[in-house]
Amino acid sequence: xxxxxxxxxxxxxxxxxxxxxxxxTYDRPALPVQTKxxxxxxxxxxxxxxxxxxxxxxxxxxxxxxxxxxxxxSLALDHNRDLRVAALNIERARSLYQVQSADRLPTLNLGVxxxxxxxxxxxxxxxxxxxxxxxxxxxxxxAFELDLFGRVRNLSGAALERFSATEQARKTTQISVVAxxxxxxxxxxxxxxxxxxxxxxxxxxxxxxxxQVSLREMGASSxxxxxxxxxxxxxxxxxxxxxxxxxxxxxxxxxLLIGQPVPAGLLPAADTDWNSSVIAxxxxxxxxDLLTGRPDIAQQEALLRAANANIGAARAAFFPRISxxxxxxxxxxxxxxxxxxxxxxxxxxxxxxxxxxxxGRNRANLGVAQADRDIAVAQYEKTIQVAFREVADALxxxxxxxxxxxxxxxxxxxxxxxxxxxxxxxxxxEASYLDYLDAQRAWFASQQQTIRTGLAEVQNRIxxxxxxxxxxQEQSSGSGSGSGSATDRLARKD
Numbered sequence: 001x002x003x004x005x006x007x008x009x010x011x012x013x014x015x016x017x018x019x020x021x022x023x024x025t026y027d028r029p030a031l032p033v034q035t036k037x038x039x040x041x042x043x044x045x046x047x048x049x050x051x052x053x054x055x056x057x058x059x060x061x062x063x064x065x066x067x068x069x070x071x072x073x074s075l076a077l078d079h080n081r082d083l084r085v086a087a088l089n090i091e092r093a094r095s096l097y098q099v100q101s102a103d104r105l106p107t108l109n110l111g112v113x114x115x116x117x118x119x120x121x122x123x124x125x126x127x128x129x130x131x132x133x134x135x136x137x138x139x140x141x142x143a144f145e146l147d148l149f150g151r152v153r154n155l156s157g158a159a160l161e162r163f164s165a166t167e168q169a170r171k172t173t174q175i176s177v178v179a180x181x182x183x184x185x186x187x188x189x190x191x192x193x194x195x196x197x198x199x200x201x202x203x204x205x206x207x208x209x210x211x212q213v214s215l216r217e218m219g220a221s222s223x224x225x226x227x228x229x230x231x232x233x234x235x236x237x238x239x240x241x242x243x244x245x246x247x248x249x250x251x252x253x254x255x256l257l258i259g260q261p262v263p264a265g266l267l268p269a270a271d272t273d274w275n276s277s278v279i280a281x282x283x284x285x286x287x288x289d290l291l292t293g294r295p296d297i298a299q300q301e302a303l304l305r306a307a308n309a310n311i312g313a314a315r316a317a318f319f320p321r322i323s324x325x326x327x328x329x330x331x332x333x334x335x336x337x338x339x340x341x342x343x344x345x346x347x348x349x350x351x352x353x354x355x356x357x358x359x360g361r362n363r364a365n366l367g368v369a370q371a372d373r374d375i376a377v378a379q380y381e382k383t384i385q386v387a388f389r390e391v392a393d394a395l396x397x398x399x400x401x402x403x404x405x406x407x408x409x410x411x412x413x414x415x416x417x418x419x420x421x422x423x424x425x426x427x428x429x430e431a432s433y434l435d436y437l438d439a440q441r442a443w444f445a446s447q448q449q450t451i452r453t454g455l456a457e458v459q460n461r462i463x464x465x466x467x468x469x470x471x472x473q474e475q476s477s478g479s480g481s482g483s484g485s486a487t488d489r490l491a492r493k494d
Contacts, residue, residue: 021150023157023312026305031291032381033388037395055282056293056469060178063280063465066273068266069185072258076181079259083177086170093163100159103152106144111327112137114335136345137338138329145323151316154309161306168299171472175295177257178471182462184254189268190455191247194448196270198240201444202233208440209233212433225433232437236444274454279461282468291387294469300380307373314369317362318355325349387467394464401457408453412446419443 064070077083113136119129147153212229215221255262291297331345332338355362422439425431465471 020148021154021312022315023150023154023309026308028301029304029377029381031384033291033384037392055465056472058280058282058465058470060471063470064182064278065280066185066278068268068272069182072185072254072262072266073178073181075258075260076177077174080177080257081259082173083170086166086173090163090166090170093159093166097156097159097163101156103145104147104156106141106324109140109142110138111140111329133333134331135333135335135338136329136331138327138331138345140325140327140329142325143323144325145321148322149316149319151313151321154312154316158306158309158313161302161309165299165302165306168295168302171295172299175466175469175471179462179466181254181257183459184250184257185268186274186455186458186462187250188247188254189272189274190451191243191250192268192270192272193274193451195240195243195247197444197447197451198236198243202236202240205229205233205236205440221433228434228437232440235441239444239448274458279458282461282464291384291391291469294387294467295472297380297383297387300376300383304373304376304380307369307376311366311369311373314362314366317365320352320354322350322352325351390467391464394460394467397456397460398464401453401460405450405453405457408446408450412443412450415439415443415446 060073061070064073115134116131118131121129123129145152209229209232212221212226216223216226251262251267326346326348328344328346330338330343332340332343337343419439419442422431422436426433426436
């Protein structure tokens with residue numbers, strides 16, 4: 001029993017001494033970006049001058065109002081393989097943390113052994129050999145390290161931070177999947193509109209071409225006019241084929257995102273609603289410190305904290321390492337005597353290891369840990385800079401795309417009026433057929449440009465929502481939220 005008490009006292013001492021850590025104090029690096037958005041963009045986002053809630057707090061179900069799009073996003077969250085891999089990475093990181101954390105406690109094993117040995121008299125002590133039998137059973141602790149300098153605790157902390165990083169990576173993946181589904185769906189809406197426009201234009205130009213053929217047969221038109229009509233007709237046919245191909249490509253991309261064939265009832269039609277009411281307006285007031293709520297930034301910060309903890313473990317390798325091995329049980333030369341009085345057996349084997357010469361291995365490991373920390377700092381800062389650029393780009397689009405779309409729509413109306421006037425002038429003989437064809441081409445091009453600019457404006461709003469951390473929501477009430485939840489849950493278990 002004294003051995004058990006000694007082992008318990010040693011474990012208690014290790015727990016008390018584990019408060020010592022050689023890891024450097026963690027300080028969050030300053031944001032390597034401006035504290036405010038560029039002045040020419042701020043007026044478009046903070047007209048009221050008041051602080052607004054984070055965009056990340058706006059659920060995607062409220063941001064995207066198209067019922068079909070919301071169903072497609074739900075399918076993607078259930079079946080997308082990237083999200084599935086991200087969830088499995090969390091489970092893997094959790095298990096790795098639990099493996100590392102187990103080293104902070106003694107491992108208690110039950111051992112049962114038996115041995116029979118015959119020794120010749122010539123080599124036996126005192127010349128008395130023969131057959132010997134030994135049985136033993138007991139509890140043992142093998143090479144439990146007293147964590148005097150926090151090596152094991154820092155390794156466990158680093159594993160916990162890496163687990164936290166995988167949770168943030170899953171959030172980043174979900175945000176990306178939600179945005180990509182929305183991008184692709186809106187692209188399909190544009191594809192359907194371009195396809196309908198191409199069909200309408202092809203039908204119109206086919207009828208116009210037939211008229212030119214008839215006029216040429218009657219001698220009322222020239223070969224030049226007919227060839228111009230041929231060219232315009234083939235251009236419409238090319239536009240139709242391109243639109244069909246692009247729709248197929250976008251539909252395939254959407255199927256990959258949702259992890260299954262796209263249900264026919266969820267595919268957009270040419271008359272699908274496409275205006276500002278389909279996507280919610282983002283809150284005004286977007287200061288750059290909201291970027292710290294992005295999960296990819298939180299992921300990099302968790303990896304930075306893990307690298308910081310690894311420095312503590314590398315520093316501890318320069319100091320003595322104390323390990324305890326002990327056992328307590330019963331031993332006898334017969335099975336039926338294992339638990340009789342007088343069969344108690346125990347062993348206690350403490351050891352201390354002090355590094356004297358290792359060829360510079362410990363110093364090199366410390367250099368690696370410090371370099372890893374510096375790399376993590378640079379990656380953290382780069383992630384923030386990329387995030388700042390993404391938001392600034394989306395804000396630049398928001399500041400100009402709305403006005404650009406209105407200008408393109410005005411141009412389309414002007415080209416339509418020009419086309420109608422050119423048609424009247426051609427029919428009355430006041431203008432050449434070439435003038436009419438030029439008006440047709442310009443109107444068709446302006447109609448296409450209106451659709452593409454509308455798509456760019458819608459997708460830019462999605463990009464702004466994504467870049468501000470929107471699109472993440474917990475899928476179950478028991479899964480927690482944020483990097484703190486991962487740390488807190490495992491810390492409570494630990």
